[in-house]
Amino acid sequence: MSRNADDLPVAAAPGDPSPPPGLLVAGCFDQPAGYRVDRPDGSASWLFTWTTHGLGHLRQGSAEARAGAGDLVVLAPGVRQRYGVAPGADRWRFWWAHCQARAGWLTWLRPYTVGDGMYAVTPVPGALHGRIEAALRRMRADARWTGTGLPPGPGPDGDLVAVAHGTAARELALGSLGEAVVLAAATARTAPPPPGTDxxxxxxxxxxxxxxxxxxxxxxxxxxxxxxxxxxxxxxxxxxxxxxxxxxxxxxxxxxxxxxxxxxxxxxxxxxxxxxxxxxxxxxxxxxxxxxxxxxxxxxxxx
Incomplete structure (x- = not known):
């Protein structure tokens, strides 16, 4: 059944479409073992995930990554993707956002490319985890702003999904997401080239x-x-x-x-x-x- 972003109050299930690229949709999920999403045609928008507890497993085309606490994994649109709780893990708690990535972010993400449009930014220093998570809480709160009055406070981390409809809400939310991306990518320790790299x-x-x-x-x-x-x-x-x-x-x-x-x-x-x-x-x-x-x-x- 076709659903739009407003119809996503809970975690996506296998077969659910991704939100359209023009929106910013964000949330924080805490999923038990067995949770999995499979999109054979890929996502229509970029997907950003930041893990806080447990372990996730993400696959995009032939690339894959295991995401633990403090790992940022980003999936570009248009490539088959599958993600969920990693085999043997009992949960995966993660912040996520679907949106159109800004080109400037790709400069930061490029050193962490895994292939097939997957970027695994890891490991991010633990001292920055709190600030990155604060930015992601602001992102979701900003996405809920109607444009009148003051933007809402961050609120609890529950499964509430926020959809940024207005221009101001989307810009604020993208700014907060961009802060998280830059903080993670600027401080993570990139792996050295594989032995024997020509x-x-x-x-x-x-x-x-x-x-x-x-x-x-x-x-x-x-x-x-x-x-x-x-x-x-x-x-x-x-x-x-x-x-x-x-x-x-x-x-x-x-x-x-x-x-x-x-x-x-x-x-x-x-x-x-x-x-x-x-x-x-x-x-x-x-x-x-x-x-x-x-x-x-x-x-x-x-x-």
Whole structure:
């Protein structure tokens, strides 16, 4: 049965749709063993989870993560996802939010990518857990604001779900969520590169990150690190979990999102500046990645 965000007073069940990307929907759940959500087509919006007690298990495409207290796990839209209480655990208590991610957040999340649109930010220093949870309480409280009078206080951590309908409520809630994301990502200790990571792969990644809109190709990237195209593509895919062109497309989409948020360039010029030759192709892949077309993304970011 189709349901909208207002129909989510309790935890999502298998088969329930995710909230639409234009809203911010947030809550705090304490789920027992057996709880699980499976979305074969992925979510229409980004999902942010912050675990406070117990253990969760999240899978997105071929990527997976176990989330314990103080772990922030983020799932991008459009990829099959499954999450719930981890096998053998008796509960999973976690804050969550569905919304459209701001492009600036991706800069902070990128070092923690696991693959297939999953970001596992862990471990976050314990001294910051209280502040992050306070920001998430404000996020849910801000989402409930009607725009008149004073915003409501944080209130208890129960299973109440808040939906930010108004522009002011959504902006305040996104600000609080952004604070939590930045605090976690800026202080978590990133894992060192896996033993044996090839410096030529890291060099190619740096070239892509420095100028994603440049006319890179497998051949040009391979030549830059003195490898044959086939050897480079195999090495890059084996060590990063995705092909060079898939990594390049992701970098270009993030760059395009930043341009949409921070400039008044037309969508066509944003596409060209981000390395997309065809505006039609750009519109299609941007919508697949962020859940909305470029024009709608810019409109939502400017509210």
């Amino acid at each position: 410096p030529r792969v890291r060099q190619a990644q740096a070239v892509i990150a420095a100028d994603p809109g440049a006319p890179h190709s497998v051949r040009s990237l391979a030549e830059g690190v003195a490898l044959s195209p086939s050897r480079f593509a195999h090495l890059f895919t084996r060590q990063t979990g995705r092909s060079p062109m898939r990594a390049l497309r992701e970098a270009r989409l993030r760059h395009a999102a930043r341009l949409l948020e921070s400039t008044d360039l037309s969508v066509e010029r944003v596409a060209a500046a981000s390395g997309f030759v065809s505006p039609f192709h750009f519109n299609r892949v941007f919508r697949e990645r962020f859940g909305v077309p470029p024009g709608a993304y810019r409109a939502a970011a400017s509210r």
